[in-house]
Amino acid sequence: MPSDIALLARTAPLYDRVKRVIPAIEWPVFADDVDAILELKRRRNAVILAHNYQTPEIFHCVADVVGDSLALARKAMEVDADIIVLAGVHFMAETAKLLNPDKTVLIPDRAAGCSLAESIRPEDVRLLRQTHPGVPIVTYVNTSAAVKAESDICCTSGNARAIVEGLGVSRVIMLPDEYLARNIAAETDVEIIAWKGHCEVHERFSPREVRQLREDHPGIIILAHPECPPDVVAEADFSGSTAVMSDYVAVNKPPRVVLLTECSMSDNVAVEHPDVEFVRPCNLCPHMKRITLANIRQSLETNSHVVTIDPAVAVRARQAVERMLAL
Template identity: 85%
Template sequence: MAALSPALARTAPLYDRVRRVIPPIEWPAFADDADAILELKRRRNAVILAHNYQTPEIFHCVADIVGDSLALARKAMTVDANVIVLAGVHFMAETAKLLNPDKTVLIPDLAAGCSLAESITAADVRLMRERYPGVPVVTYVNTSAAVKAESDICCTSGNARAVVESLGVKRVIMLPDEYLAQNVAAETDVEIIAWKGHCEVHERFSADDIRQLREDHPDVTVLAHPECPPDVVAVADFSGSTAAMSDYVATRKPPRVVLMTECSMSDNVAVQHPEVDFIRPCNLCPHMKRITLKNIRSALEKNEHVVTIDPAVAERARRAVERMLAI
């Protein structure tokens, strides 16, 4: 039998973490980059923050901190490192920079965007304020720093209702995800004025999808992200953020489950719960999938691409994020 290459030998413990979701024949394509990334992190005093939608070889093998947008925002504040690599999309890298202004924050691919972030501009927020004077603006973290700077407070899918109700008012503007706003409105007495932005992954799920899943798998438990259309959330067994869905699986341990969210989420949760059967309707986020081991390695080797935010914008955007984190 041929001897393992040095990188394959060194990364064998990493592959043990993901062997349930990555076939053995695929691992050699990842081993060299994973091995190099571990050494680059040590050399540069760097950490990798990875969103739940990253692929398993990133999420389970090279990331130091993983989670949903809220978890990454909170943990970014406590990072003891010189360099942060954000394995996610651009607004997440901006948020990490807002909370760590003195650290170098890198995004491996500048084109890793977000349909929600691109659905609204700072000028749009100013126009909403003119149309609804005195109504506070709650802005989803899936937005640019410029949009956050025009807002009163930020929220995530995991804390949106708590943020809305914390303001103690009868009416709020909630931007930019229309479906998240509608799903929160169904849970609170606060009137919510929504924007018509949608997530290109979650908007593709339908109530008919769930009905078909239940016909094919009568025992399935359906968990839906609150960025899904309200009719999807209405017929699901549970709706919550990616962290809440992961916690549901960990605590309830349904025999068979489907996560109505981005594809890689199921793979990452499945690694930790071999006793659960995951049905995988696959809607990929093309932006999240722009992040790879290869461009994470390149980012650390070449110090690319450095995230910068205009200081005047950053100061105001940081306030909106910090108000959210204080709740």
């Protein structure tokens, strides 16, 4: 019992950060892993990069760097550590490894995948290049390193329009998210050839759901991720990446808001904005939820699972990511 009391006392400041979204009765379940992870990070000179879709006890209590795909890609190059643990899905861990080839990159669960990344293969990209010779291929970071290696440049939902327009061409191929490509096409004069990949989280939102939200919650502000179908984005008040949505809430302070994206995003933004009411008709990402405090701890204890990329693939994939970061 004394050790339990000491543990809860040590972790009390961390619980204070998340008490609005994690009931007090649940914290003792998390506290031991949180405490152990913090010690393992110190001992092993490790950092944890966590995506916005991670649960609050990961995002706010053990992560060193948090953000959307673009933020994690940029910050991955700046970390001063021997080990990077990626609390996210596999393509993010690969991206961290591409940008930090001399560091050990770990992913706590190899099965943390992505419906978008699995929707396209390198041979598909090669066939598209043959079908549309000379047309630049812009590939969403939600793809494998092997697919990135077949591309000209990468993008995220936060910088996709800037990347497409920054190429200075009239036509591009944009992979693999059809809805992101169509939403960007509506904002630019550049012709966009799209692939048929979809995010299993965002494709489930519907215009009818948006209209029902407005009926049930008069005055609500609705923010949609650009991976949502275009008719959903058209019904929303604002569309942007997870980072842009978070910034919108911080700047505009809407009294009541809904984020049409993955569930944990609302929890994580709500922690920072106690004066904003978050309505939560969200969808869970089963892949993101494979990452837990327990397997982050195990990853640091056992050095599992090490992310490796074929060197020949890595060189070409890194170029596509670095071209994005350069813009």
